[in-house]
Amino acid sequence: MSETKEHKHDTTGRAYGRQRQHANTTLTEVGPGTPCGELMRRYWQPVGxxxxxxxxxxxxxxxxxxxxxxxxxxxxxxxxxxxxxxxxxxxxxxxxxxxxxxxxxxxxxxxxxxxxxxxxxxxxxxxxxxxxxxxxxxxxERYGVVFAYMGPPDRQPALTRFDILEDLAPGEYLEVDDQSWAAGVGGTMPVVPHSWLHHYDNIMDPFHVQVLHSTFSGTQFVPEFAVMPKCDFATTDTGMKYVAHRKLDDGRIVDRVSQSLLPNVRIVPNTRLEDGRATEVAWLVPVDDTHHRIIHIAKVTGPGRFTTRIMYNGKRWPEMTEEEHQRFPGDFEAQIGMGAISLHSEEHLATSDRGVAMLRRQLEQQIRTVAEGGDPLGVAFDPEKAVVKVESGNYFK
Ligand code: FES
Ligand SMILES: [Fe+2]
The missing domain is CATH 2.102.10.10 (Rieske [2Fe-2S] iron-sulphur domain)
Structure with missing residues (x-):
């Protein structure tokens, strides 16, 4: 920046004269011919x-x-x-x-x-x-959802099955939802006005549960989440996972396992901390670079998963005032707060971002694999092999 050269180098951290920042467009751009767009097109994507x-x-x-x-x-x-x-x-x-x-x-x-x-x-x-x-x-069509394959015809894989969505017991049924964010909190937002990557990052960010959902805003899920977890991250044959260990105040120990499947699937356990495997699979479907939709498939019994929840002061999420959103921010507020696309060049990733860093590295590796003519992780051409055995869940010890 030539116009600032005449000024003395500032060491006080003021905002004046800071560098222009940019997004990691390799991961955020999803249109035809873009690197991540080509990766996304190698998997069946839910369209409605x-x-x-x-x-x-x-x-x-x-x-x-x-x-x-x-x-x-x-x-x-x-x-x-x-x-x-x-x-x-x-x-x-x-x-x-x-x-x-x-x-x-x-x-x-x-x-x-x-x-x-x-x-x-x-x-x-x-x-x-x-x-x-x-x-x-x-x-x-499967599980009540229409999936499309938008990639090269000669690389069309089999449509993935998920073991948790198969073999329903009596009284169980599949509930599907495409109303995105606000589904669990009482509103509708079919299109979320920010990059899909903000949300995908969030899946491998177990530490925000203790802050955003438990101590900053007060209890948004269950009080037990106020305990800071000890987390292990690992790659899997479809993506990656974390195990968050918590020793609860009552002496119980719980491992919470969440999975991200490449390139845009999340499988997270229930936020009620009930024992057992996850019962829901969701896709974070890019609409374009600055918007995404969430399509959920959940195995439920009794009243559905996507019933209205009171968030704050007896109000549903869309009824909250602007100030109440400031006092009680949740995932939506934290992620829209990054803007339509985040500026990755000015981030300061820290030790708590291990999962996010691994996830992005994994995406970049698979983008390279596709660019070099290979098949990305988790893609199977034999329908017998296109089955995901879900690990995600809350496991009490
Ligand atoms: S038939 Fe003429 S524009 Fe479609
Ligand atoms: Fe969250």
Whole structure:
């Protein structure tokens, strides 16, 4: 900074003249052709709930791409590029029919694989309509969620299963939710207005539980979390995990295990500290570089997981005043506080950030693997091998 050269070097830490800072764009950018975007595209990503794939077209923005999700009259879910191959209006205004979706403008009809079946304004219904293939992505449905594979066709893996979501006992059912953050705290926020990476970092940050959720704001989950944990971090064959050991005031010892699966899956145990394995899997799905959505699948009995919770002063989260959000911040406030994308160059990672540093290193390694033509961690092509045995849980000793 030439204009500051004439001033004496400041050693008092004032804000004046500080360096311009930047994000780690290798990890935050998710659009087509970006390094992390290409990693994300090597895994099936949830695009919406099966119940919302209907005859009414849904606009889905994911990994910086605008797509249209629908279900044709034969029951097949379809995911097409939104701009019509003819002259580019959006298929959002299209009409879903037995065989596909018909564009509102000139009536071209596309099936779920983008084949153009009809061009009503053309001679003979369009003699060359096969040239107008609408870009499409394959989808598969499982657990009540529509998953899409947006990567190179020759590297399409099997869709992962999770053992905790299979073999439901009598009375158990799967609850799915796409209303993101506020699901557990009484509001809705289908799109979270910040980078997916803030949230992914948070999964391998067990120390904030003691501060943010227990002592700074007061009890947000259970009083036992006020004990500072001793944490071990380790890589796994699908990502990484931590084990947070706590010796509770009543003498009990509990190990809390959380997992992050590459590239954007979190499996965390229940925050009620009940004994046993986790019952929920969630994807932090990048909408684009500055927004993400959370899609949860939870195994539940009785009332659902995503029921309204009172947060503060008898209020649900969306009813709190600005000052109450300041007095009682939770994960949303801490993460939106970093801005739409954090400035990683000015961070001061410390010993409590071991998990975050490992997680980012792991992402960077897998980004390199993909860039060099390899298959990233956790991807399986044989459906028999595409099963995750979940380790996450609260384990009392
Ligand atoms: S723009 Fe879609 S049919 Fe003309
Ligand atoms: Fe948290």
């Amino acid at each position: 709930l099966s119940s919302k794939a209907t005859a009414v077209p849904q606009a889905v923005r994911i990994l910086g791409e605008d797509l249209i999700l629908f279900r044709d009259g034969a029951g097949h879910a379809g995911l097409l590029y939104s701009r019509c191959a003819h002259r580019g209006t959006t298929l959002y205004y299209g009409k879903v029919e037995e065989r596909g979706i018909r564009c509102c403008y000139h009536g071209w009809l596309f099936d779920v694989e983008g084949n153009c079946l009809e061009q009503p304004c053309e001679p003979n219904g369009g003699a060359h309509r096969e040239l107008a293939r609408q870009p499409w992505y394959p989808v598969e």
